[in-house]
Amino acid sequence: xxxxxxxxxxxxxxxxEPSLRNKEAELxxxxxxxxxxxxxxxxxxAFAARLKQEIIGLESPISNENNKSIINFNFxxxxxxxxxxxxxxxxxxxxxxxxxxxxxxQMATYVTKNGDNSQEAVSVLPAGAFGNLASLNxxxxxxxxxxxxxxxxxxxxxxxxxxxxxxFTAAPADASSLAAVSPMAGVTTDMxxxxxxxxxxxxxxxxxxxxxxxxxxxxxxxxxxDATAKSVAGLISNLDIAGFNLSSFxxxxxxxISLVEDKALGLAVSFDFNEGNVNIYExxxxxxxxxxxxxxxxxxxxDRYRLKISDVPADADLVALADSFLANHTVNLDHYGTAIxxxxxxxxxxxxxDKTNFYIxxxxxxxxxxxxxxxxxRDQSGNYAGLRVTINLNKKAASGLTGLMPYRYESSQxxxxxxxxxxxKLAENGGWNGNYYFQAENVQTIELGTPEKAYVQxxxxxxxxxxxxLVPALIFPVINVPEGINYYGQKYVTVPLVKExxxxxxxxxxxxxxxxxxGSGVSGSxxxxxxxxxxxxxxxxxxxxxxxxxxxxxxxx
Amino acid sequence: MAIISPPQSDLDLLQQAKxxxxxxxxxxxxxxxxxxxxxxxxxxxxxxxxxxxxxxxFTKAWQKIGQFKGESVAAWLYAISRNAVADYYRREKxxxxxxxxxxxxxxxxxxxxxxxxxxxxxxxxxxxSLSAREREIIIMRFWLDMxxxxxxxxxxxxxxxxKMTLKRSLQEVxxxxxxxxxxxxxxxxxxxxxxx
Numbered sequence: 094x095x096x097x098x099x100x101x102x103x104x105x106x107x108x109x110e111p112s113l114r115n116k117e118a119e120l121x122x123x124x125x126x127x128x129x130x131x132x133x134x135x136x137x138x139a140f141a142a143r144l145k146q147e148i149i150g151l152e153s154p155i156s157n158e159n160n161k162s163i164i165n166f167n168f169x170x171x172x173x174x175x176x177x178x179x180x181x182x183x184x185x186x187x188x189x190x191x192x193x194x195x196x197x198x199q200m201a202t203y204v205t206k207n208g209d210n211s212q213e214a215v216s217v218l219p220a221g222a223f224g225n226l227a228s229l230n231x232x233x234x235x236x237x238x239x240x241x242x243x244x245x246x247x248x249x250x251x252x253x254x255x256x257x258x259x260x261f262t263a264a265p266a267d268a269s270s271l272a273a274v275s276p277m278a279g280v281t282t283d284m285x286x287x288x289x290x291x292x293x294x295x296x297x298x299x300x301x302x303x304x305x306x307x308x309x310x311x312x313x314x315x316x317x318x319d320a321t322a323k324s325v326a327g328l329i330s331n332l333d334i335a336g337f338n339l340s341s342f343x344x345x346x347x348x349x350i351s352l353v354e355d356k357a358l359g360l361a362v363s364f365d366f367n368e369g370n371v372n373i374y375e376x377x378x379x380x381x382x383x384x385x386x387x388x389x390x391x392x393x394x395x396d397r398y399r400l401k402i403s404d405v406p407a408d409a410d411l412v413a414l415a416d417s418f419l420a421n422h423t424v425n426l427d428h429y430g431t432a433i434x435x436x437x438x439x440x441x442x443x444x445x446x447d448k449t450n451f452y453i454x455x456x457x458x459x460x461x462x463x464x465x466x467x468x469x470x471r472d473q474s475g476n477y478a479g480l481r482v483t484i485n486l487n488k489k490a491a492s493g494l495t496g497l498m499p500y501r502y503e504s505s506q507x508x509x510x511x512x513x514x515x516x517x518k519l520a521e522n523g524g525w526n527g528n529y530y531f532q533a534e535n536v537q538t539i540e541l542g543t544p545e546k547a548y549v550q551x552x553x554x555x556x557x558x559x560x561x562x563l564v565p566a567l568i569f570p571v572i573n574v575p576e577g578i579n580y581y582g583q584k585y586v587t588v589p590l591v592k593e594x595x596x597x598x599x600x601x602x603x604x605x606x607x608x609x610x611x612g613s614g615v616s617g618s619x620x621x622x623x624x625x626x627x628x629x630x631x632x633x634x635x636x637x638x639x640x641x642x643x644x645x646x647x648x649x650x
Numbered sequence: 651m652a653i654i655s656p657p658q659s660d661l662d663l664l665q666q667a668k669x670x671x672x673x674x675x676x677x678x679x680x681x682x683x684x685x686x687x688x689x690x691x692x693x694x695x696x697x698x699x700x701x702x703x704x705x706x707x708f709t710k711a712w713q714k715i716g717q718f719k720g721e722s723v724a725a726w727l728y729a730i731s732r733n734a735v736a737d738y739y740r741r742e743k744x745x746x747x748x749x750x751x752x753x754x755x756x757x758x759x760x761x762x763x764x765x766x767x768x769x770x771x772x773x774x775x776x777x778x779s780l781s782a783r784e785r786e787i788i789i790m791r792f793w794l795d796m797x798x799x800x801x802x803x804x805x806x807x808x809x810x811x812x813k814m815t816l817k818r819s820l821q822e823v824x825x826x827x828x829x830x831x832x833x834x835x836x837x838x839x840x841x842x843x844x845x846x
Contacts, residue, residue, distance in 0.1 A: 127788065
């Protein structure tokens with residue numbers, strides 16, 4: 094190689110990458126060594142031929158592309174992540190590639206899906222490691238409204254109902270407010286005339302229960318990652334924003350950050366480092382409806398833009414939109430089950446006598462149930478819990494995502510209830526949520542079918558932080574939903590199987606009504622149970638509380 | 651090694667492939683399979699890994715072909731490859747910021763699978779003093795035998811602009827002996843001259 098040739102090569106390299114100019118000496122040595130040692134690449138023509146066959150055999154991508162243009166589907170691709178810079182990268186890293194460093198000395202074994210100790214893991218802890226789970230129920234029965242309102246977060250309306258049970262109010266005098274208390278809130282059209290108010294009682298009609306398992310794993314989600322939270326804080330701590338910087342602060346860590354796509358139909362991505370999850374929403378400033386907004390006070394104009402039933406895509410199309418959204422955002426679905434469309438409103442639509450004025454929700458939700466031990470996780474109302482993708486029906490585009498979190502859990506064995514009789518009795522008392530439809534007169538019977546086993550997602554508060562637990566439970570399906578009654582929306586009754594959780598389950602309000610039916614004496618105040626509740630056996634309830642009159646049936650607001 | 655066909659030809663094939671024409675994509679595949687595989691191999695140095703990542707790259711390219719909006723098919727494919735290699739190492743190394751094989755520490759078990767002779771250790775050490783982008787260019791130039799024009803295309807640089815810069819740069823250095831060469835001493839000059 095002549096000096097002239099070397100000069101040429103170096104010049105070319107400097108044009109391609111100017112930073113190399115500062116490393117000329119290393120470069121020349123490296124060039125010399127690389128010329129001496131050039132490893133063969135072992136290119137295999139057979140591999141190339143095989144791969145070509147496989148790829149060309151794949152479905153043409155064009156049909157998907159066409160769909161995207163038709164539905165105006167908006168998504169961010171990988172380029173966006175790059176553009177979001179190091180902060181976003183660190184955050185995405187937190188969510189999708191969370192390092193699993195388990196430090197708990199009590200850990201007996203450590204298993205992962207892939208056999209390595211990378212991103213996904215279930216750590217097995219000794220039996221009973223999560224403490225007494227009975228407190229999960231007593232937090233409800235003790236009337237801690239503020240806390241119980243979030244018990245079973247993400248689990249639909251009835252979870253909120255538990256917390257609100259402590260604040261019973263008089264029955265609404267008009268139908269519109271009754272609609273607001275229904276689990277089908279928002280479906281008001283048919284409620285202008287007050288229907289007779291029925292109470293309900295549950296009767297088990299399923300097969301004999303076979304409760305053979307003496308114990309089962311309870312799971313606790315491992316949340317957050319302090320190292321990442323501190324790393325993110327470090328990235329911004331040197332910034333000077335509006336003359337203010339963070340130099341006077343110490344030991345900073347990020348709790349959450351939000352990023353938005355600054356474009357039409359852009360999305361907002363929110364990372365919660367404490368909870369260890371990521372949520373995606375519409376960047377609302379970029380989701381505009383100029384024609385509809387121009388209606389001002391013209392109701393007829395507004396009505397023109399209301400969705401009609403024909404505007405709602407078929408479930409398969411909604412799932413396809415959600416699938417595409419998740420694929421484009423490289424969301425790993427390994428730990429989630431088959432997608433289900435949450436069609437909560439369709440029952441009411443079917444029963445509505447005035448379908449023209451029925452309010453069609455503007456968003457649909459597709460749920461990918463979280464799987465644990467190959468079972469779909471439910472909430473305390475029995476509804477599927479997991480990844481929820483929101484579809485904006487006006488724009489026909491997926492526009493949000495909640496429930497995305499690293500798959501990291503600890504597990505611990507707990508004794509299960511073996512008495513089928515006790516479990517059925519609890520189910521007939523309304524199970525976990527109690528029977529908040531109970532009243533003495535106008536009672537209809539609701540039949541419960543053979544239950545299935547599932548894990549139920551519940552929350553426990555300790556030291557000002559919430560723990561997310563998955564506990565084994567039975568999900569009893571309601572098999573005869575009463576017709577023509579809009580305010581009954583429950584499809585399942587759930588009963589935990591963990592023995593120590595059952596001991597004070599009987600203290601919940603719904604069960605109190607049930608006990609009333611049996612003639613128990615009552616006195617005291619509704620919703621705030623006495624200290625005796627923890628000792629109440631399931632079979633012999635003896636709690637002194639005020640009996641709610643028909644006029645003071647529970648109201649959800 | 652001529653690895654890049656005239657850009658217009660590539661783009662024509664790509665436009666056809668965008669309509670779902672598998673045969674057109676097959677032609678692009680034939681053009682790029684070996685250079686892309688080799689590119690990935692020099693970032694991983696393990697045949698099986700390079701084949702796996704190559705599969706990912708071309709599968710992704712086919713699936714995402716509708717999203718191509720650039721001007722250079724080569725730049726697009728190399729960008730996918732670059733990301734796929736980085737993804738691979740981040741996945742394998744618990745999300746550490748590792749771009750390619752050359753970032754790995756000597757204690758990593760990946761090294762056990764490599765057999766490139768004694769001089770390899772020295773190359774690795776020298777490579778680690780460069781950034782991922784810098785060593786990628788060096789590898790392209792000296793191991794992949796890519797021309798200046800091909801490397802520029804793979805980096806998505808405008809051909810006209812880099813040609814102009816290069817011309818100016820060459821005029822500046824002409825027959826000047828690089829300063830580093832003088833500092834490195836007569837042995838290196840001899841090596842350069844003996845290879846002439």
